Amino acid sequence: MAGVVLVLDLGGHAARCFAYLASGERLAQSMEPIATAHPARGRVEHDAAALLQACRQSIGAVLAQLQPPEQGVPLAISCQRASVLAWSRDDCRPLSPVLSWQDSRAADRIEACRQHWPELQRISGLRPNAFVGASKLGWLVEHVDGLRVRLQTGQALIGPLASFLQQALIGEAQARCAYTLAQRSLLFDIQRLTWSASACALFGLRADWLPRPQPDVQVELFGSLPWSTATSLRCELQAGDQNLLPAALSEHGTSPTIINLGTGAFVLSPGEAGPGLLRSLLPTADTPDATAEGTVNAAGAAFEWLAKQRHWHSTPWQAIRSPGRDAPLCLPAPSGLGSPDWRALPRFEFSAEPADDAAAISAVAEGIAFLLRRNIDCMRAAGSDPIALGGGLSRSEDFCQLLANSLQRALYTVDEDELSAYGAARLLWRIHGIELPAPRVAARFTPNARATRIGEQRYQRWQAEFFP
Known part of the structure; x- marks a missing residue:
């Protein structure tokens, strides 16, 4: 077991990384600012490659402060829950901007399925609205050139930002999605703990286009990253940022x-x-x-x-x-x-x-x-x-x-x-x-x-x- 754990926290203004000792003391921290674009009314975006780079720099800056670096350092990825994008399944190349949780460009898609709102709320636990992921994912499939074909042929994925970060940072072959993040899409069945085929179909999506759901806390199952010759990171937690507050204060x-x-x-x-x-x-x-x-x-x-x-x-x-x-x-x-x-x-x-x-x-x-x-x-x-x-x-x-x-x-x-x-x-x-x-x-x-x-x-x- 390493002497520290790392937490990567990607918010609306910055990618931040923290190192905590077993006493709860914060040993090191780093922050890399990120940019937000508002290209049109109701649209809020981030550049996915820039976010990934900011995360890497923030992690690297914290590891540089740790003496000596260690093998098998546990890592948590905490991220805004309803920010979504499309990316290449094999090399994690972004295929779209990140549509922020604040983005409401696809509100009409939520309104169009109003008669299904009670069923969607029963499935997901969420009241259907334009700020969760489903309508924005449907918008991406329709408006990003070639994305539908890539999804149908298994070359691309769509889903929460944290799933992209986990796969891109850790280099894991299979992208995964924590339950707390999957739920925020409106497409996750909270009773069966899997993607809902019927909810996906309402937004023109398929469950196999999304990362595999699993519990937020998983020792090594999210993947391990050889960061350098002396240090490796082991992703053990992926979660929505707000959902972590009760764990902090309980x-x-x-x-x-x-x-x-x-x-x-x-x-x-x-x-x-x-x-x-x-x-x-x-x-x-x-x-x-x-x-x-x-x-x-x-x-x-x-x-x-x-x-x-x-x-x-x-x-x-x-x-x-x-x-x-x-x-x-x-x-x-x-x-x-x-x-x-x-x-x-x-x-x-x-x-x-x-x-x-x-x-x-x-x-x-x-x-x-x-x-x-x-x-x-x-x-x-x-x-x-x-x-x-x-x-x-x-x-x-x-x-x-x-x-x-x-x-x-x-x-x-x-x-x-x-x-x-x-x-x-x-x-x-x-x-x-x-x-x-x-x-x-x-x-x-x-x-x-x-x-x-x-x-x-x-x-x-x-x-x-x-x-x-």
């Missing part, structure tokens, strides 16, 4: 309700999903567990959109405050609405023009908080216990306080600021009989009574304004 087999604030925002809560929400699989070594999930398509992405519109060189996070009673309201949905409303068309709108930059950023922050509240209100088992926060935006204490006021819930952050990566590290070390400690509470945020009263009035006005 204690004694239980996990709190969690909000992750990244490019988008997600709420994960133990128990059953209410109407409009998702039933999301969690990574395990065998039959996966499930959690209720709510999704907000833009959190960090909403602030980026605002920054571009107002020509900011940097985002004035320190200006975030709980808005006053008569301040403008905002619906910050530049990538459309996720649960529980599921609207694919982008919409970013203020109820009135903000007086200044502080009013604008506070209105956007409050709008994100209100979208999260719509999801939490739909969760049957969210309870009243404090909610754990993770993700880059949780580093803004002002935003966290506004969120506590808007949700009317106590919140807390922990001393581990990379929860997806830490969740992957805990699962990797657990395979080898070592239990990493759960992160400790770093800061607590309690709702302010006056701000909460004003916030409740504003929430009711906000719902009337944008969800009449």
Whole structure:
């Protein structure tokens, strides 16, 4: 057993690699930025070859920090769940751009099969929507020259980004797809744990065009890579990034309700999903567990959109405050609405023009908080216990306080600021009989009574304004 485990975490802004010791200490880390293209309304893309190169560079930079390099270093691949592409089966050459999870170009394909939505939700556990993989995979087959023929002759594959990365990085002959990632395609039968032929057929696809599904945690089954003469990597985990959060925060087999604030925002809560929400699989070594999930398509992405519109060189996070009673309201949905409303068309709108930059950023922050509240209100088992926060935006204490006021819930952050990566590290070390400690509470945020009263009035006005 190696003295460290590596976690490759490919998000919306960067490919990052982390090395964790058996104590839970983060020994080394590296980050390689990635570019995102928006070629047309509703289209969000990445260059697949550039992402692969960024991943290789990030892994290489971390290995260069480890002394001495080791053989058989366990590796986890954590990736955005609904980003998809097409690639060559034999040499892993990309045959398309990566269509981001935020991409909604194929929304019409979801709408066209509306009569089959109940069946698709029964099969996959997901509410059909334009942001999961199925419609985008169907779009690729129709619009990428020669792809259908390559798929029919066994020369190409389509599927989640993590499957491409695993095959391309590790050099495995057969691409594989973790259950948590397969589910996010809308094509995976969560009872039978295999691709659904009927779901595939609705989108003009075949199950044999997709990578082989298997549990997220597999010792060596994902493949082993001789990285250099002195070092080899053994891929033991492939998982969706958000699905790793409960593994990071669970204690004694239980996990709190969690909000992750990244490019988008997600709420994960133990128990059953209410109407409009998702039933999301969690990574395990065998039959996966499930959690209720709510999704907000833009959190960090909403602030980026605002920054571009107002020509900011940097985002004035320190200006975030709980808005006053008569301040403008905002619906910050530049990538459309996720649960529980599921609207694919982008919409970013203020109820009135903000007086200044502080009013604008506070209105956007409050709008994100209100979208999260719509999801939490739909969760049957969210309870009243404090909610754990993770993700880059949780580093803004002002935003966290506004969120506590808007949700009317106590919140807390922990001393581990990379929860997806830490969740992957805990699962990797657990395979080898070592239990990493759960992160400790770093800061607590309690709702302010006056701000909460004003916030409740504003929430009711906000719902009337944008969800009449």
